[in-house]
Amino acid sequence: MGNGSLQELEITQGTVVSLAVTAAVLFALPIIYVALWKKRCGKNVSFAPLIIGAAGFLVTVRVLELGVHMICIVLDNPISRFINGSTPAFVLYGILMAGIFEECGRYVIIKFLMKKNKTKENMVMYGIGHGGIEVWAITLLTVINFLVIAVILRTQGTENGLQLLGITGDAPESVINSVTAVTAMVADFGAVTGALYVFERFCCMFLHIGFTILVAYGIAKGQKKYLLYAILAHAITDTLPALSQRGVVNMWVVELWVLACAAVLTVWGVKLYQKWAE
Secondary structure, eight states, X not given: OXXXXXXXXXXXXXXXXXXXXXXXXXXXXXXXXXXXXXXXXXXXXXXHHHHHHHXXXXXXXXXXXXXXXXXXXXXXXXXXXXXXXXXXXXXXXXXHHHHHHHHHHHHHIIIIIOOSOOSHHHXXXXXXXXXXXXXXXXXXXXXXXXXXXHHHHHHHXXXXXXXXXXXXXXXOXXXXXXXXXXXXXXXXXXXXXXXXXXXXXXXXXXXXXXXXXXXXXXXHHTOTHHHHHHHHHHHHHHHHHHHHHTTSSOHHHHHHHHHHHHHHHHHHHHHHHHHOOO
């Protein structure tokens, strides 16, 4: 692809509106979860676990796990070449890293760093913090970047917009190909895409609450097997999303899978929550 392909892409007003609405809903989503849970539990729930859950995600996923990904996926070395060159290895690596880092991180933080607020109500708040910051730090940030690109190209025109984005005629082909791919995603963004983004994050919020209940329940009962359950549940949930990154399954299958996993884990989490004796 070259600059000609970029010039042919059109950003419509509908795309800009869809991106803006999606960004607004994604921003509000974690706040709604917090408000509803706080309203239900009142003084029995604290905001401290919310903040700790958010910090836990940033440390375990955006720092530690991302550091491993840089070595095993991004940088060119024998390990990355093996993983990227094999779909089974890529999927197995991806689901295990996500499960191990996030759930072991949850375990360490809840067991050793949270001296107070270990009630079941506060564990739900921890899960909201973990899932909520994922919405903001990953999905919302992506949509905002798309929105910025869409507004620039829409208001400045494709040629001037690309120059503002730092893309000129003498840019390396790899850069142009990358920008073309991103711009194509922006141009294709519509109401359905935005709804899928929100739906997936809605389900993932319940998943993170469920994972947190599993881990915290095991800590409360002194049963480490629940940490293993959480790792396996997380890995299973991520299997189809990982396969979709390799083009094996489409996004509709992934969304249905995420919904099914969220439903199963929510039912399981509710049962443990009801059994939990303070």
